[in-house]
Amino acid sequence: MAKSITVSAPGKLMLLGEHSVVYGFPCIVTAMDTRMRVTVEFCDGDTDLIITPQVKESKFVTQSLKLFKNKFKIKQAVKIQTQGDFSHQVGLGSSSAVTVATFKALSELFNKSLSNKEIFDLSYSVTIAIQGVGSGFDIAAATFGKTVYYVYGGKVIDLIKTEELPLVVGYSGLKADTPTLVRKVKADYEINKNRVTGIFKEITLLVNKAKIAILDKNYQQLGLLMNKNHCLLQNLRVSTPKLDAMVKASIKAGVYGAKLSGAGGGDCMIALVPLEKRTEVENAITKVGGSIINVNNNAQGVRLE
Numbered sequence: 001m002a003k004s005i006t007v008s009a010p011g012k013l014m015l016l017g018e019h020s021v022v023y024g025f026p027c028i029v030t031a032m033d034t035r036m037r038v039t040v041e042f043c044d045g046d047t048d049l050i051i052t053p054q055v056k057e058s059k060f061v062t063q064s065l066k067l068f069k070n071k072f073k074i075k076q077a078v079k080i081q082t083q084g085d086f087s088h089q090v091g092l093g094s095s096s097a098v099t100v101a102t103f104k105a106l107s108e109l110f111n112k113s114l115s116n117k118e119i120f121d122l123s124y125s126v127t128i129a130i131q132g133v134g135s136g137f138d139i140a141a142a143t144f145g146k147t148v149y150y151v152y153g154g155k156v157i158d159l160i161k162t163e164e165l166p167l168v169v170g171y172s173g174l175k176a177d178t179p180t181l182v183r184k185v186k187a188d189y190e191i192n193k194n195r196v197t198g199i200f201k202e203i204t205l206l207v208n209k210a211k212i213a214i215l216d217k218n219y220q221q222l223g224l225l226m227n228k229n230h231c232l233l234q235n236l237r238v239s240t241p242k243l244d245a246m247v248k249a250s251i252k253a254g255v256y257g258a259k260l261s262g263a264g265g266g267d268c269m270i271a272l273v274p275l276e277k278r279t280e281v282e283n284a285i286t287k288v289g290g291s292i293i294n295v296n297n298n299a300q301g302v303r304l305e
């Protein structure tokens, strides 16, 4: 039977530190067990066959394949098929997961034994080539999994020892365009460098305290830090009335803390929730028009299926 390899990689959720991470400050990201699967096999002829349900994914697969083939001077045609647990609409990192899974699958198919760090570096260069901007935190989550303290470009990738965090994830119903929001913050930064840098530094203090709170399982403290991070993101003008309403409703329902997660402008918010309050919080988020995404966090990184 023809050799066929299937690999999967997880999505991600930004816990704290979005935007400031683009400027060299740290963030904390957790991997979600909604996974993208990539299957690769050799195919006859000299034309590669790429089958992806979403056009957006196909760019990432095509670019990854091109880079891999150039790097290893490969001529052999391949068939690549992707399949996902989650829609690219919700901003949970399907592009980074598919990129990481493609490199890992090709590495297995051609016996290249790429390390996770090599997979990270290759995937990050694909993201930058396609999107032009990005810290690579999503690539780190897809590659290494778990919960990671991360600095821009993979300068620091430290796994934080934790169990799954008691998170509720609410989708605002609006797809955010991350590069647009990153550029919006950049425009603000260029006009008002001191003000924006001040916000980034405050966020960094929260991120560093949050790392300790996670290690200590001090969810009360972690929640407060998340609330403060949300306020600073409001000051950066990346939140939306809908995200604010979802955060506010969840706080009223008794969470430890809540914030938007990711670039803002739409996509998701997260709430850290005491077990007994979970249903109440989910109802509160739904009541203001959010929808609940059921996902586990602290998930395993890229793996052979």
Ligand code: PMV
Pocket: 014, 017, 018, 019, 020, 021, 022, 091, 092, 133, 134, 135, 136, 137, 138, 176, 178, 182, 261, 262, 263, 264, 267
């Ligand atoms: O919108 P998301 O979930 O892809 O998160 C973007 C996070 C930013 O810090 C704004 C950008 C980045 O690449 O780190």
